[in-house]
Amino acid sequence: MDTTLQKGLMILEALAKTAEPRSVEDLALQTELNESNVQSALEAFEFAGYLAREPATGRYELSLKLWGLGVGLLSRLDLKRAAQRHLSELALRTRETVHLSVLTGADVIYVDKIDSPELLHASSQIGGKAPAHAVAIGKAILAFQPAHIIEGIGRNLAVFTPKTVNSLEALQHELSTIRLQGYAVNLGEWRGAVYGLAAPIRRADGVVEAAVGISGPSTRLTPEMIALVAEQVVEAADGISRGLGYRGGQG
Template identity: 85%
Template sequence: MTRALTSGMPFRFGSLVPRPMDRTLQDGLIILEALAKSVQPRSVSDLAEQTELSESHVQSALDVFEHAGYLAREPVTGRCGLSLKLWGLGVGLFARLELKRKAQRHLSELALRTRETVHLSVLTGADVIYIDKIDSPEPLHASSDIGGKAPAHAVAIGKAILAFQSSHVVEEIGRHLLAFTPRTINSLDALQHELSAIRSQGYAVNLGEWRGTVYGLAAPIRRADGMIEAAVGISGPSTRLTPEMITLMAEQVVEAADEISRGLGYAGTGR
């Protein structure tokens, strides 16, 4: 029987019954879609007629979008259109899809070589999100879900990315560290010290800092401009992915990260 250890993911509790969507949110999404499909800026009355919502509801939603920076109004007519902020979100999504596409072959090769669960993640705030993964074929293995989150400071794949973020980002995250096991980094000084070591050796390690029985190893992925927002890593049970085995597998993980970086257009050398 296959047993899966959670790796950087909350334990599963089964299917959840979806709650009805809040009506205000639903109306806002309807208006947002109407604006996205419009070639020209729209008036409140136009949008109300198209969406079959009252003008007061439309105006309230537009005010919220404008305050959040997602809306641009024509100064003379007051007609509305979407701003480039929403376009920026789309570009970010496209970049993640491109990262996933470029990384797939290297994830598969790393999974074959290590026989451990392989993850591809990006940093979002204080967390990492798993955007792709390949489960280990071993009966006992680390398990996670694509789209799931883990605290960046407590997993190798998160620390591999954090090590190359600005001091401001690290300090902000360092003010709100939670301890999940006795080994979790729980102070800014300790975090900064470990991130410095990661920059020197080129990879990050997690020895039971998120889930006590799950160890991990990860290396950063560079974009064409050299920026680091993603990482590739492996996770497995501490009984198999021992510190000695992590040292032996480090070169393979770093090599996979470097190959993905080159696939994204990074032409630099060294770390």
């Protein structure tokens, strides 16, 4: 293998192992490469759009463009296969748009979806993204992440509507509620007229990296309707988790 390419892949793998931006010095230490080689590789990846650099600190992190390359692969992985039947059943039962998503950085990526048959419905696209703190499917995942990840996201919360959570303290309080009740809701926090409901999906080892949820217009997916269908969404998430090999209780 070309040594330059090999070094670049080592750096990408090092960045993929953490949700926090990394400095040139940190990456050089972890990969055992000299700093000039690391700096050159980082600049090349940034120029190509595969990395993003924090202006204030000069640290680097993976970009959504890199995640986008994996969307085709994700469609063939265990998560989507395990979810297919449950997504279809949830779509039939609720008649709302159903999403399957994973967390990347401060956003969620839509891995799969089934559109609502209703004329008025929530729209999205596979491979699209949404701010994790402002949508139910993102909060359902965030609630089960380590404290340092939640704190990192909570320090820079973009506000999209008057209902968007706008402080770390408010986010932490809501995530605590989600952990207790087992599902998350979004009452117009990203797009004012769209409400949502989602539940976490666990891997075989119990780690939460994905969620399943429904989204719909606020005129139809009212708080009362959310309370009625919450159990169905949780059942779908639990079924997908079992398909991935998870055998524990709700955590």
